[in-house]
Amino acid sequence: xxxxxxxxxxxxxxxxxxxxxxxxxxxxxxxxxxxxxxxxxxxxxxxxxxxxxxxxxxxxxxxxxxxxxxxxxxxxxxxxxxxxxxxxxxxxxxxxxxxxxxxxxxxxxxxxxxxxxxxxxxxxxxxxxxxxxxxxxxxxxxxxxxxxxxxxxxxxxxxxxxxxxxxxxxxxxxxxxxxxxxxxxxxxxxxxxxxxxxxxxxxxxxxxxxxxxxxxxxxxxxxxxxxxxxxxxxxxxxxxxxxxxxxxxxxxxxxxxxxxxxxxxxxxxxxxxxxxxxxxxxxxxxxxxxxxxxxxxxxxxxxxxxxxxxxxxxxxxxxxxxxxxxxxxxxxxxxxxxxxxxxxxxxxxxxx
Numbered sequence: 001x002x003x004x005x006x007x008x009x010x011x012x013x014x015x016x017x018x019x020x021x022x023x024x025x026x027x028x029x030x031x032x033x034x035x036x037x038x039x040x041x042x043x044x045x046x047x048x049x050x051x052x053x054x055x056x057x058x059x060x061x062x063x064x065x066x067x068x069x070x071x072x073x074x075x076x077x078x079x080x081x082x083x084x085x086x087x088x089x090x091x092x093x094x095x096x097x098x099x100x101x102x103x104x105x106x107x108x109x110x111x112x113x114x115x116x117x118x119x120x121x122x123x124x125x126x127x128x129x130x131x132x133x134x135x136x137x138x139x140x141x142x143x144x145x146x147x148x149x150x151x152x153x154x155x156x157x158x159x160x161x162x163x164x165x166x167x168x169x170x171x172x173x174x175x176x177x178x179x180x181x182x183x184x185x186x187x188x189x190x191x192x193x194x195x196x197x198x199x200x201x202x203x204x205x206x207x208x209x210x211x212x213x214x215x216x217x218x219x220x221x222x223x224x225x226x227x228x229x230x231x232x233x234x235x236x237x238x239x240x241x242x243x244x245x246x247x248x249x250x251x252x253x254x255x256x257x258x259x260x261x262x263x264x265x266x267x268x269x270x271x272x273x274x275x276x277x278x279x280x281x282x283x284x285x286x287x288x289x290x291x292x293x294x295x296x297x298x299x300x301x302x303x304x305x306x307x308x309x310x311x312x313x314x315x316x317x318x319x320x321x322x323x324x325x326x327x328x329x330x331x332x333x334x335x336x337x338x339x340x341x342x343x344x345x346x347x348x349x350x351x352x
Contacts, residue, residue: 003100004334009113010029010045015062015337017330024096026074031057031107033086037123038098039065040333040348046267047290049194051092062337063098064292065089065127067119071102079107086110087122087312089166091131091295099333099350108301111308114283114316116222121315124347125322128160129311131291135263136164139287140220144169147213149255151247152224153192156322156347161222163320166190175205177244177344184345198245205247209255217257218277219280225266225289226252243342253278260284327351 001017022090026032038127040063048060067087070080080086088110090096096103113122148165152158153174165172172192176182177199185195196208209218210320227246252262253275262284265290271279279286294304328336333350339350 001095001101001334002330004062004330004337005060005097005341006043006045006337008056008064008126010043010060013045013326013338015334016059017334018059021096021100023102026072026077026104027122027258028073029077029107030103030104031070031080031086031110032072033068033088033110034064034071034102035066035068035352036119037067037352038063038100038350039123039127040099040328040336040340040350041065041127042337043195044267044292047292048092049108049265051152051296052292056226061090061094061097061099063100064092066090066098066103067113067122067126068352077107078251079097080110082113085113085115085119087113087117087126088308089127089295092292093296099330101352105293105322106298108298108305112311116310117312118350120324120327120351121322122312124324124349125157125160125315125320126308126311127291128322129164129315129320129345131157131161131289132164132175133290133307133311135222135287136161136168136220139289139309140222140261141262142168142170142220143296146170146219147193147257148172148204148220148222151196151217151252152177152181152244152344153188153195154184154345155224158222158224160190160320162188162192164314166192166341167319171300173209173218174249180304180345194299203251205251206254213257217260218255219257219259220263221252221255222263223247223252223265226264227321228266247274250278253282253284256282256284258283262286263289265289283340292304322347324349 028142042216070084148170173194226249323346
């Protein structure tokens, strides 16, 4: 069988299609899934480097959000049966990639796929739904009446966050970094309260947010990474290279209201004493969003299964919708991966 991996060292971004992978054999409580579709996502190289700092691998799997058919069961499996269509997320420490023919994962990492939901839509939506649910419910505790600022709302993750937040009664403000993103966000239903265009001027964010909220700030900010430095020399030192506008951490903090919550995806976030002072004066908090924690630690099986079930139900009913930008084959995916970060609107899905 074959599958896609990223080779070490990770900073070289070298992807290969390995055609000599042995078919997995399930251990206790594990299942083997014949993959039909997998959402294509750039590997989180910073997280992988940290997780495997002591025991680095020669190669790491590509693709985690999968939909397929169960073909084999390990001892003790009771939640699914051979022939069931399932949707799930492969843990980052797995040896079998989602961008491949077969994978092996715990029965607790999947849920059954409804017949009305296609394999493509299920794979495209499940990862972003879990990430959005983690940010909004378990970290931000969003409820009706809150105001949520979603940075880069046109990205697949941002789009799902907007839909879930509005369904839970929150007022949503978001940003756009291009004309295409602006047009995409204008079609979101129900509509967001305001779309802030930061393509040419990112310094208008704070003033726009304060005007929209009557000067009180927002209850929650969910970012897509932040810029930590302003000097060109510092940016080069830490390799802060971004094709699209990225907001500075000070702008994000300045948008927070009293007891505001900042949910960040910036794993190496550095807060200077003035930043901490501003957060302290607001009674604000910072949470780090790392959705893979659910599959790295099995202390919260019940909660994780609840998220998976709720996400799939929303995807089936169409209350949460995902946009698929294009579908590709395994062979095409290897060539697309190095440039995948340039695709901002919609998900790329690999069909086997």
